[in-house]
Amino acid sequence: MNVTLRTKKRAYEFPCEKGERILYAALQAGVPAPYECASGTCGTCRARVKTGEIDELWEQAPGKSSIKPERAEFLMCQCTASSDIEILVPGNLAETTADSNPTAITGQLSNGERLTHDVMRFHVALDSTVAFAAGQFFVFQVDELDGYRAYSMTNYETSVSNLDFVVKKKLGGGFSERLFNGDLDGEKLTGFGPLGEATLRDDDQSDLLCMAGGSGIAGIMSILEAATSTNYFERNDCRGNVIFGVRTMDDIFFANELNAYVRSNSNRLSITIALSDQPVSSDSEGSIDFASGFVHDVASKLIATNEIADPQSSIAFIAGPPPMVDASIRLLLTEAKVPAGRIRYDKFN
Amino acid sequence: MTWKHVCGVDDIEPDTVKKFDVDGINIVLINLGDEFRALPPMCPHMEEDLAESGVCTGGMLTCTKHLWQWDLRTGTRQDPAEKDVLMYDVRCEDGKVMVSISEELKYEFEEEDDDDFEF
Numbered sequence: 001m002n003v004t005l006r007t008k009k010r011a012y013e014f015p016c017e018k019g020e021r022i023l024y025a026a027l028q029a030g031v032p033a034p035y036e037c038a039s040g041t042c043g044t045c046r047a048r049v050k051t052g053e054i055d056e057l058w059e060q061a062p063g064k065s066s067i068k069p070e071r072a073e074f075l076m077c078q079c080t081a082s083s084d085i086e087i088l089v090p091g092n093l094a095e096t097t098a099d100s101n102p103t104a105i106t107g108q109l110s111n112g113e114r115l116t117h118d119v120m121r122f123h124v125a126l127d128s129t130v131a132f133a134a135g136q137f138f139v140f141q142v143d144e145l146d147g148y149r150a151y152s153m154t155n156y157e158t159s160v161s162n163l164d165f166v167v168k169k170k171l172g173g174g175f176s177e178r179l180f181n182g183d184l185d186g187e188k189l190t191g192f193g194p195l196g197e198a199t200l201r202d203d204d205q206s207d208l209l210c211m212a213g214g215s216g217i218a219g220i221m222s223i224l225e226a227a228t229s230t231n232y233f234e235r236n237d238c239r240g241n242v243i244f245g246v247r248t249m250d251d252i253f254f255a256n257e258l259n260a261y262v263r264s265n266s267n268r269l270s271i272t273i274a275l276s277d278q279p280v281s282s283d284s285e286g287s288i289d290f291a292s293g294f295v296h297d298v299a300s301k302l303i304a305t306n307e308i309a310d311p312q313s314s315i316a317f318i319a320g321p322p323p324m325v326d327a328s329i330r331l332l333l334t335e336a337k338v339p340a341g342r343i344r345y346d347k348f349n
Numbered sequence: 350m351t352w353k354h355v356c357g358v359d360d361i362e363p364d365t366v367k368k369f370d371v372d373g374i375n376i377v378l379i380n381l382g383d384e385f386r387a388l389p390p391m392c393p394h395m396e397e398d399l400a401e402s403g404v405c406t407g408g409m410l411t412c413t414k415h416l417w418q419w420d421l422r423t424g425t426r427q428d429p430a431e432k433d434v435l436m437y438d439v440r441c442e443d444g445k446v447m448v449s450i451s452e453e454l455k456y457e458f459e460e461e462d463d464d465d466f467e468f
Contacts, residue, residue: 043395044415066395091394091431326402329413334364334406340416341428 001081005031006050006088016081021057021148022047023076024192030101032093038077038195039139039150042347043067045076052085058147077148102193105130107163109142111185115253118169119215121154122179124189129161134200134226135219135317137346138163138193142175142184148192149175152219152319152346156226166253168215198317198344200226206315208232208240209308209338211295211328213320217244217254219346220317224261224269233268240269241308245295245324248278255288262287270307274298295320296327303336311336318345352440352447355387359444366410368400374453376437378446379421381408386421387437387448393417393456394432410434432456 003022005012014029016022023045026033035045040058043066050072058078067073076087105126112121124140134156139148155164169176178184200208200223208227210220220242227233233240246252258271272289274297280290291298302308316338318328325347332338353371355378361367363382368375368390375390377399392399392412404411408422417430426433435456438449 046395094429326413329416330404333404333411333413337406340411340418343416 002084003081004084004086005033005047006086007091007093009092016085019080021077021192022054022079022081022085022087024102024104025081026076027102027195028104028192032095033076033089034091034093035077035195036347037063037150038192039148040075040078043075046073046090047076048073048088050086050088053082054079054085055082100131102195103130105138105191105193107189107191109140109179109184109187109189111179111182112164115166116251119166119251119253120169120180122165122167122184124163124165124191126161126163129159130163130194131159132156132194134222135198135344135346136194136196136222137219138191139195140189140191142178142187142189146175150195152196152216152222153194154218154221154225156222156229166215166218196346198319198346199223200232200317204232204315205236205238206313206342207238207310209299209311209314209316209332209336210240210242211245211299211316211318211320211324212242213245213295213324214251216318216320216324216346219319220244221254221257223317224258228261228264233265238268239309240265241302241314242269242271243274243295243299243302244271245274245276245298245320247276249275249281255286258288259286272298272302294327295324296331299328300331300335308336312338314338314342316343318343320347322347351449351451353450355446355448357444358385358441358446360446361385364405366400366403366405368398371448371450374450376448376450377403378439378448379403379405379410381405381421384422385439385441385446386410387439388434389454389456391456393434394430 001016003016012031016025036042040061041063043063046067061078107124107126110123114120137150137152139150141148151165153163167176169180212220262269274295276294280292318325361380363380366379368377376387377390379386394417397414402412402414410421411418418427419434435454440447
């Protein structure tokens, strides 16, 4: 099938295989179609069918609350073309600056270690190598019926065939429950990526302010790995601050890895773990500090006491559940005076 | 032109975005500190409720959903915002905030036959 995607300014044409999601077909062809989650939750990839037929793959996609189906609007990440189609996309599309386009991948999933009672690692051995930017994510599906899930890589190398992830167990979350039960260990999967623009870029030179809630730390780990392996902080004579929010001491994971990043970046990286549901018993352990409160509360205190200096000149990365991301964006705009153009975020629904 | 009394000048803290129903027309009123602005209640991008998603600081309104921004003092949009915000005229007199609402201002996506998909 052929897709013609029109914006006010221009038209793009690209092929779409049977069963292929229109968003993925567009991105694979280098068309800078708008998206955020690429997995049906955010509604950013809305478009309208002008001519032709589409098939919807997930009727209950939460992102549909942003569209008007009665006016032929649809989510490009949740629909395939069943004929040649012409679709309309609102707004102007930013031309892509990526070196390569995301692509469909296949691989094999394996379980990793259990990190807390409800967080575990998993790994995907790809059948080919990929390059991605620190902070990006892939979408995966094990069964076609299951749909795609988005996960940020925790590792970083310029070219890899092994991707590392963390997953939080969710009640009624079919994929995470099956992972925790060991049912998916060794399973073949298909995926698409790399995706996402909340990345550390080659021309970045500023302080980094990273705010993560729960498993949102995944992409931040990749950014810390990239920054450490490229000597980012010393090379640019700048600093990094990470605030990682979990509920209680028992919910902390990656403590060893975070300690190692602090030691490797002598005096240039500070990491604070924010406990939302438990008072802290000691202010620090190893090279990591502890504080009580939500991530944005702790960030506010660190900014007020100048422990995070010049936040307005930092590049801010935020990843976590939507309420945490929203509260953090609000804090960065108002108290920290970080320009919106320096805020990069992922919301995981 | 119909001037409507919306609230007192002290009813909204500076840098606050607050929703009002003015005779059946919803607006958000924003206190810039020394001036007020009155807008339709949703972001022109994806119809987010600005009373929830709007953050105002230093005269700049940001919708936290996708970080579209507008300088409310001049009315100019900032990159990456692609649409201007619509504004009602506002004046303050005798401690009251008065907004000129003769008809509801609507963004293109609210119109039946002329929206942001039609081009």
